[in-house]
Amino acid sequence: RESLEAYGNQVINLVKVLMGILSKGLGLESSRLEEAFGGDEAQVVLRVNHYPRCQQPDLVMGLSPHSDGSAMTVLLHDEVEGLQVKKDDAWWMVKPIPGALIVNMGDMMQLVSNGRFMSMEHRAVVSSGTERISIVVFYAPTANAILGPIGIDQHHAIYKSIKYGDYLATYMNKELKGKERINSLLK
Ligand SMILES: O=C(O)CCC(=O)C(=O)O
Numbered sequence: 001r002e003s004l005e006a007y008g009n010q011v012i013n014l015v016k017v018l019m020g021i022l023s024k025g026l027g028l029e030s031s032r033l034e035e036a037f038g039g040d041e042a043q044v045v046l047r048v049n050h051y052p053r054c055q056q057p058d059l060v061m062g063l064s065p066h067s068d069g070s071a072m073t074v075l076l077h078d079e080v081e082g083l084q085v086k087k088d089d090a091w092w093m094v095k096p097i098p099g100a101l102i103v104n105m106g107d108m109m110q111l112v113s114n115g116r117f118m119s120m121e122h123r124a125v126v127s128s129g130t131e132r133i134s135i136v137v138f139y140a141p142t143a144n145a146i147l148g149p150i151g152i153d154q155h156h157a158i159y160k161s162i163k164y165g166d167y168l169a170t171y172m173n174k175e176l177k178g179k180e181r182i183n184s185l186l187k
Protein backbone atom coordinates (compact mmCIF):
# COMPACT_ATOMS: atom_id res chain seq x y z
CA ARG A 1 0.00 0.00 0.00
CA GLU A 2 2.75 2.43 0.92
CA SER A 3 4.63 1.76 -2.28
CA LEU A 4 1.45 2.27 -4.29
CA GLU A 5 1.01 5.62 -2.62
CA ALA A 6 4.62 6.59 -3.33
CA TYR A 7 4.17 5.46 -6.92
CA GLY A 8 0.98 7.52 -7.21
CA ASN A 9 2.76 10.64 -5.99
CA GLN A 10 5.54 10.19 -8.53
CA VAL A 11 2.97 9.80 -11.28
CA ILE A 12 1.26 13.03 -10.20
CA ASN A 13 4.58 14.84 -10.52
CA LEU A 14 5.02 13.42 -14.00
CA VAL A 15 1.48 14.37 -15.00
CA LYS A 16 2.07 17.95 -13.86
CA VAL A 17 5.20 18.24 -15.98
CA LEU A 18 3.36 16.85 -19.00
CA MET A 19 0.40 19.18 -18.40
CA GLY A 20 2.77 22.15 -18.53
CA ILE A 21 4.27 20.99 -21.81
CA LEU A 22 0.88 20.27 -23.38
CA SER A 23 -0.42 23.66 -22.21
CA LYS A 24 2.39 25.39 -24.03
CA GLY A 25 1.77 23.16 -27.03
CA LEU A 26 -1.73 24.63 -27.16
CA GLY A 27 -0.32 28.12 -26.97
CA LEU A 28 -1.44 28.59 -23.35
CA GLU A 29 0.30 29.58 -20.11
CA SER A 30 1.99 26.46 -18.76
CA SER A 31 -0.31 26.33 -15.72
CA ARG A 32 -3.51 26.79 -17.73
CA LEU A 33 -4.49 23.14 -18.24
CA GLU A 34 -3.84 22.18 -14.64
CA GLU A 35 -5.97 25.13 -13.51
CA ALA A 36 -8.75 24.15 -15.90
CA PHE A 37 -8.88 20.70 -14.35
CA GLY A 38 -9.12 22.15 -10.86
CA GLY A 39 -5.52 22.58 -9.70
CA ASP A 40 -5.11 20.82 -6.37
CA GLU A 41 -8.76 19.77 -6.51
CA ALA A 42 -8.12 17.55 -9.54
CA GLN A 43 -9.07 13.94 -8.86
CA VAL A 44 -6.38 11.30 -8.87
CA VAL A 45 -7.59 7.73 -8.82
CA LEU A 46 -5.32 4.70 -8.76
CA ARG A 47 -6.78 1.40 -9.92
CA VAL A 48 -5.22 -2.02 -10.04
CA ASN A 49 -6.67 -4.18 -12.82
CA HIS A 50 -6.27 -7.91 -12.50
CA TYR A 51 -7.04 -10.13 -15.48
CA PRO A 52 -7.04 -13.81 -14.49
CA ARG A 53 -5.94 -16.25 -17.14
CA CYS A 54 -8.78 -17.59 -19.19
CA GLN A 55 -9.43 -20.94 -20.89
CA GLN A 56 -11.24 -19.37 -23.83
CA PRO A 57 -9.60 -16.01 -24.42
CA ASP A 58 -11.33 -15.59 -27.78
CA LEU A 59 -14.69 -15.44 -26.08
CA VAL A 60 -13.80 -13.08 -23.29
CA MET A 61 -12.84 -9.43 -23.36
CA GLY A 62 -10.86 -8.22 -20.38
CA LEU A 63 -12.05 -4.65 -20.78
CA SER A 64 -14.24 -3.53 -23.66
CA PRO A 65 -13.24 -0.73 -26.05
CA HIS A 66 -13.38 2.71 -24.46
CA SER A 67 -11.53 5.96 -24.03
CA ASP A 68 -10.87 7.19 -20.52
CA GLY A 69 -13.05 10.03 -19.27
CA SER A 70 -10.04 11.48 -17.46
CA ALA A 71 -7.73 14.23 -18.63
CA MET A 72 -4.71 11.93 -18.68
CA THR A 73 -4.08 8.32 -17.71
CA VAL A 74 -0.74 6.77 -16.81
CA LEU A 75 -0.53 3.00 -17.05
CA LEU A 76 2.05 0.54 -15.82
CA HIS A 77 1.79 -3.09 -16.81
CA ASP A 78 3.94 -6.12 -16.20
CA GLU A 79 5.58 -8.15 -18.97
CA VAL A 80 2.28 -9.77 -19.98
CA GLU A 81 0.69 -8.15 -22.99
CA GLY A 82 -3.02 -7.41 -23.16
CA LEU A 83 -3.51 -3.69 -23.77
CA GLN A 84 -4.54 -2.86 -27.32
CA VAL A 85 -5.02 0.53 -28.93
CA LYS A 86 -7.12 1.36 -31.94
CA LYS A 87 -5.42 3.04 -34.84
CA ASP A 88 -6.65 3.26 -38.42
CA ASP A 89 -9.60 1.03 -37.51
CA ALA A 90 -7.34 -1.82 -36.40
CA TRP A 91 -6.33 -3.06 -32.95
CA TRP A 92 -2.65 -2.94 -32.08
CA MET A 93 -1.10 -4.79 -29.16
CA VAL A 94 1.00 -2.51 -26.95
CA LYS A 95 4.24 -4.37 -26.34
CA PRO A 96 5.27 -4.05 -22.70
CA ILE A 97 8.64 -2.35 -22.34
CA PRO A 98 10.33 -2.95 -18.97
CA GLY A 99 10.46 0.26 -16.95
CA ALA A 100 8.25 2.20 -19.37
CA LEU A 101 4.98 3.92 -18.57
CA ILE A 102 2.13 4.38 -21.01
CA VAL A 103 0.59 7.83 -21.08
CA ASN A 104 -2.87 8.10 -22.59
CA MET A 105 -4.82 11.23 -23.35
CA GLY A 106 -8.29 11.20 -21.83
CA ASP A 107 -11.55 12.64 -23.14
CA MET A 108 -11.20 15.84 -21.13
CA MET A 109 -7.92 16.62 -22.86
CA GLN A 110 -9.62 16.12 -26.20
CA LEU A 111 -12.39 18.48 -25.07
CA VAL A 112 -10.26 21.34 -23.76
CA SER A 113 -7.87 21.11 -26.70
CA ASN A 114 -10.82 21.21 -29.11
CA GLY A 115 -9.67 17.95 -30.62
CA ARG A 116 -6.04 18.85 -31.07
CA PHE A 117 -5.09 16.13 -28.56
CA MET A 118 -7.31 13.11 -29.14
CA SER A 119 -8.13 10.58 -26.45
CA MET A 120 -7.02 7.06 -27.27
CA GLU A 121 -9.49 4.26 -27.80
CA HIS A 122 -8.21 1.11 -26.14
CA ARG A 123 -9.25 -2.25 -24.69
CA ALA A 124 -7.69 -5.09 -22.76
CA VAL A 125 -7.72 -8.72 -23.86
CA VAL A 126 -7.03 -11.76 -21.71
CA SER A 127 -4.70 -14.65 -22.38
CA SER A 128 -5.03 -18.36 -21.74
CA GLY A 129 -1.52 -18.72 -20.41
CA THR A 130 -0.95 -16.01 -17.87
CA GLU A 131 -2.76 -13.64 -15.63
CA ARG A 132 -2.05 -9.97 -16.03
CA ILE A 133 -1.92 -6.95 -13.77
CA SER A 134 -1.97 -3.30 -14.71
CA ILE A 135 -1.75 -0.29 -12.42
CA VAL A 136 -3.62 2.71 -13.76
CA VAL A 137 -3.56 6.28 -12.49
CA PHE A 138 -6.38 8.47 -13.75
CA TYR A 139 -5.81 12.20 -13.51
CA ALA A 140 -9.25 13.74 -13.84
CA PRO A 141 -10.86 17.15 -13.36
CA THR A 142 -12.64 18.03 -10.15
CA ALA A 143 -16.31 17.04 -10.42
CA ASN A 144 -17.57 20.63 -10.56
CA ALA A 145 -15.11 21.85 -13.20
CA ILE A 146 -16.94 23.35 -16.17
CA LEU A 147 -14.96 22.36 -19.24
CA GLY A 148 -15.00 23.21 -22.87
CA PRO A 149 -12.48 24.12 -25.56
CA ILE A 150 -10.04 26.75 -24.26
CA GLY A 151 -7.63 29.17 -25.85
CA ILE A 152 -9.56 29.39 -29.12
CA ASP A 153 -12.16 31.66 -30.66
CA GLN A 154 -15.41 30.13 -29.40
CA HIS A 155 -16.82 30.17 -32.93
CA HIS A 156 -14.34 27.43 -33.66
CA ALA A 157 -15.33 25.25 -30.72
CA ILE A 158 -16.44 21.87 -32.02
CA TYR A 159 -17.49 20.59 -28.57
CA LYS A 160 -20.11 21.74 -26.10
CA SER A 161 -19.06 22.66 -22.58
CA ILE A 162 -20.01 20.36 -19.71
CA LYS A 163 -19.58 19.93 -15.99
CA TYR A 164 -17.23 17.01 -15.48
CA GLY A 165 -19.44 15.40 -12.82
CA ASP A 166 -22.34 15.38 -15.28
CA TYR A 167 -20.14 13.92 -17.99
CA LEU A 168 -19.35 10.94 -15.80
CA ALA A 169 -22.88 10.55 -14.46
CA THR A 170 -24.49 10.35 -17.88
CA TYR A 171 -22.80 7.08 -18.68
CA MET A 172 -22.49 5.73 -15.16
CA ASN A 173 -24.55 2.60 -15.71
CA LYS A 174 -23.96 2.13 -19.40
CA GLU A 175 -21.25 0.16 -21.03
CA LEU A 176 -18.98 2.53 -22.92
CA LYS A 177 -18.82 1.89 -26.63
CA GLY A 178 -15.57 3.16 -28.03
CA LYS A 179 -15.56 6.93 -28.16
CA GLU A 180 -19.31 7.55 -28.21
CA ARG A 181 -19.25 9.42 -24.91
CA ILE A 182 -16.89 12.19 -26.02
CA ASN A 183 -18.44 12.19 -29.49
CA SER A 184 -21.78 12.99 -27.87
CA LEU A 185 -20.37 16.43 -27.02
CA LEU A 186 -19.77 17.32 -30.66
CA LYS A 187 -21.80 20.34 -31.65
O1 LIG B 1 -5.32 -2.94 -18.17
C1 LIG B 1 -5.10 -2.23 -19.16
O2 LIG B 1 -4.10 -2.36 -19.85
C2 LIG B 1 -6.08 -1.17 -19.55
C3 LIG B 1 -6.83 -0.61 -18.37
C4 LIG B 1 -7.76 0.50 -18.75
O3 LIG B 1 -7.89 0.86 -19.88
C5 LIG B 1 -8.55 1.18 -17.72
O4 LIG B 1 -8.50 0.76 -16.55
O5 LIG B 1 -9.22 2.17 -18.06
Ligand SMILES: [Fe+2]
Nearest residue numbers: 066067068122
Ligand atom coordinates in the same frame (compact mmCIF):
# COMPACT_ATOMS: atom_id res chain seq x y z
FE1 LIG C 1 -8.85 2.75 -20.00
